[in-house]
Amino acid sequence: MTLLTPFSKVPELNTATILLVEIEEQLQSKLADVIVHYENEFNVNVRLARKLPLPVENKESRPRIDLIVFIVNLLSERSLQSVESSLNHIHSDYFLGKVCFLVTDARCGSYTQDRLASVRKLAASHQCPVICAEHRTADGIHAAAARLLSILKMSAGMSPIPTTALYLSTLTRCSATSDLEED
C-alpha cells in the first residue's frame, strides 16, 4: 500500500498545494474555483481527488501536498465511509496539522447531528480541525475557502512568522464532544 507522505518531496518555490477529497464531487470544484481566484501572497495549487489512495501513475510528477481536506457531506452515509477508508492511506506525519475536515449540511435536520458527532469523534481521534461550511451560498463557499487558505498558509510554511502547522493544530483541533451532547 502506498502511503501519501508530507515530507518526501521538496516543495516548490512560493507554492502551496491543497488536496480536496470528496467522493460525490459536489462542492469540490466550486471550492477549488474560489480558492484559486482568492488573492494570495503565494501560489496555490488545488488538486482534486474522489478518494485516497491517489493513482500511482503520476506519483512522481505530483507536487508535495501541504494540506489534505476531506469534504464530508452529512446527508450521505457513503461520504463519511469513504473518508474513513481514505484516512488509512495517509502517513501519520500528515496528522501533525496537515489534515482537515470540511463538513457540509451540518444544520440540516436532526438526523445529520449523529453523523456530525461521528465526524467530530473521527477528527478528535486524529487531532484534526473540523470546519463547517454553508456550501449552498456563494458567501458560505467564500468563507470556507478563506478558512482553508489560512490553514494552508501555516501548514505549507508560508507564514512569515515563526510558527508551525503542528502548533496551529494544537489550537484548532477538534476536541471530543461527548460532554457537549448532554445539553
Place this chain on the structure above:
Amino acid sequence: MAELSNPIGLAPDQSGEADSTVSSASNRSLRLAEKEKKKSEADPFGLAVKYLSRVEAGTVVRGNDELERSLVVVETVALSNGLHPDVIRMLLDMALSLNAGTANCTRVLKFLIPATVVPQEAIVRGVSWLCVGKMPMNAQVFFVRWVLTVFDLIDCKDHLRSIYGFIFSFVTEENLCPFICHLLYLLTMREHVHPYRVRKLLDIQAKMGRQPFLTQLLALYKVFRPDLVTVSVPSRVRTGFKNYNAPWKVSLSAVQRKNKGAVLDEQSLSLDVKEKPLSRKRKLHHLEIPPLSSVFDSNSKGKVFGLQELRSFKQLLENIDNIELPAQMGSLLGSALSLHYLDCVQDESAFLRLNFWLGHSLQEEFLLCPVDGSSDNTSEACRFLSTILSSQQFLQESFSSTESFLYKFLSVWDGCLLRPQILDLLSDIPLMPSFYMRKLLFEPLKQLYFTSTVFFKCSVIECLNNMLVKWLTWHSVSVVKGGLDISLNSNSTMAMSLSGFMDSVMELVRFVGLLASEGLRLENCHVLLLNQTLAFYETVCDMFLKFSLPLIIMLPAGVFYPALFATESVSVDRLGYIMYRYRKNLTLAKRQEKQREQTFHISRNTYKEFNRNLQAMVNSMWNSSWCLPGSDLEIDKDLIALSKVAEPWCRFDLIHHPALFSYAIEFHQKAISLVTSSSYSPPSLVFAQGYNELLLDTQLDVTSQYHVEDHLTMLSLTLQAVHLLSFCCENTLDERMLHFALQTSLSVLTRESHRPLHIVGTRT
C-alpha cells in the same frame, strides 16, 4: 348594536310590541303602527322567523308545509345576508332541541351563517343540548364543527371557558374527540390545566394511539404547565388540526365580505375566515414574528385585556393586572409595549411560553433548516435575530432559549453566516459556571477563531469584551443592592456565589488572553486586533475601581510587548493608559487591605507582575535599555549586533520610539512652513519657557506632583516635550528656526492634548 345591524332580525318583534303598547295612543301613532304591521306582514322573513321561534316539541315535521316554507325563506336570507345574533340563538336552540326533527337539525346548522357575531349564550345552550344526549352522533359532530368554524366570531368567550369541564367531558366520545380537542385547544387557559385532565388525555392517547389532535392539545398543556405534562411531546407536529369549515366556507366568506365594512367599524375581529384554522400554526421554514392576536376575543368585557389593544403606556399601567397574554408568545417581541409588560410581569409562564416558542422556532426553522441559496431565507433569519436582539437589549437579559440555541449553533457555525447578529447575541449570554463556559463556549470559539481571518478575530474579541462589560455591570448592580449571591438572570434559577462569579470572570479573561496573544502572533501584531485587545484590557484593568469586583488580572506578555513596541502611537498610548489604571486599582486595593483587613486579597504575584511590566516600560522608554538581562525580554547582545542597528538599546526610548515619530514629522513640517518671521531669543530660554507652558496648559503642577503620584502621567508629558525638543536639537535647524518650531509645537501639543488620544494625564 341591535338597532344598528338590523333590518331583518328584531324588526318583527319590535313592531309586535309596539302594537300592543301603543294602542291607546293618538290616532296618528295608531296609523303608524298599522303601517309597521303591514310592512312586517309583507316581510316574509320576519314571519318565517316568528313561526320558527314558535316551533315546539312534538311539532309534526313530515308534510308540514309552513315549516318547510319558513326554513326555505330563512335559508335564502341567511346564505345571502347572514343572520342576526338573536336569530342565530333562536335557530340553534330550535335545531339542537330536535323540535323540528333530526333531519332539519343538520339542515339548519348548514345555513347558520352569522351576519356579524355569534352570541356566546347560543353556544353555551348548544353545549347543554349536547349534554342532554338526545342528538344523533352525526348532528353532534356537525354542531362542534360549526362552532369551530364560527369560533372567531363568537362575541366573547368567558362563559364558554367557564364550562370548559363540560366540554372536556366529551373527549371520551371517539367520534367527537378530534373536534372537541380542537375546541379545547382554542379555549385552554393556564387554570384549565389540571392533573386529572392530563391523565385523561394520556389514557385516551394510550387507547387511540398518537393522534395529532391529542398531541397538539397535550403540547399546549405542556406549554402552560410543564410540570404536569411529563411525557415528551414531539417537537415537530406537522399536522395539527384539519379544516372543518368546508360546508360553510364559501357562504361564510361571501357574507363576511359583504358585511365587512360595517363589521370592521364596529369591532376589531379578524375576519379572514379562510385562514382561521391555520391561525395558530406557523408556516414551516419561515422565521417571522407573528402579529399580536389574542386567543380569546378582544371584546370580552372588562375582565381581560388583550395586549394588541394597548395603545399607550398609560393604558398598560391601568390594565396591568388584567392583561391577557397573546395567542402566540412570539408576537410579544414585535411590540415595545408588550416588552414593557414582559419586563414587569411576575408570571413565570410568560417567559416559559416565550422561551418555548423561541427555542422551537430557532431550532426548527434555523438550526435544522439550511439556506437553500436564496438570499430571502438569510435576510429573514437576519431580521428575526435582530428582533430578538433588540428585545434582549430592551429587557437587558438574554432568553434562555437563545442561549441554548447559540451553544448548539456555535458548533456548526461557519463563522460567516449572520456574523454580526450571532456575535451580538453571544455577548448577551449571562454568566455561567466556568466549567460549562469552557465546554460550550470557549472550545467552539477557539476552533473558529484560529482558522478565521483577522477581522473575525477582532469581532470575537470585541464580542467577548462586551460580554465582560455586561457581566461586570450585573455584578456592580447586585453589589449595590447588597446581595453577595448574584442571580443574574431573573428567570433562571442559577444563583452564583461571588467566588463562582470571579472564577468565571477569570476564566474569560484568561481565555481572551490566550486568544489575543496567540492571535497577535499569528497575525503579525495586526493593528486592529491589537487595539481590540487593548480595549478589552481597558475593561479588565478597571474591574476593581469601576465595577467593585475585587479582582485584578494583569495583561499577558503577549499583549504587553506588542503594544509597547507598536509602531502606531494609539497602541502605545492605550498601553500607557492601561498601566496607569492598573496602578490606580492596585494602590486602592492595597490601601483598603491595610485599612480594613478586607477579606479579599490580591495576590503578591499580581503586584510583582505589574511592577515588572512597569519596569520594562520605564526601562525601554526612559532608561534606553529595553533588553536588560533578567527581564522578560532578554536577547543576546551578539545577536542584536548582527542586526547592525546603531545603538539598538535606545531605539525604543522616548526620543526614538517609532510610534512617536509621526508627531515629530508633523511638527517638523509645520515648523518649516512657519519659519518666516520671529524675534530672537536663546534656545535654552525657549526650552524652559516652552516646557513650563506645556505643563501649565495641561494643568499639572511640576513641583507638587512630579515626585508623588502620576509618574506615568509625567512620563508621557515629558515624553512629548523632550521628544520634540530633541528632534529639533538633533537636526540642523538654526536657532531662529528652533524658536518658531517650539512655538508651533506647543500649539500643536496643547491642541492634541485635549484629545484623549495620546497623553495619559488628560484622561484623569
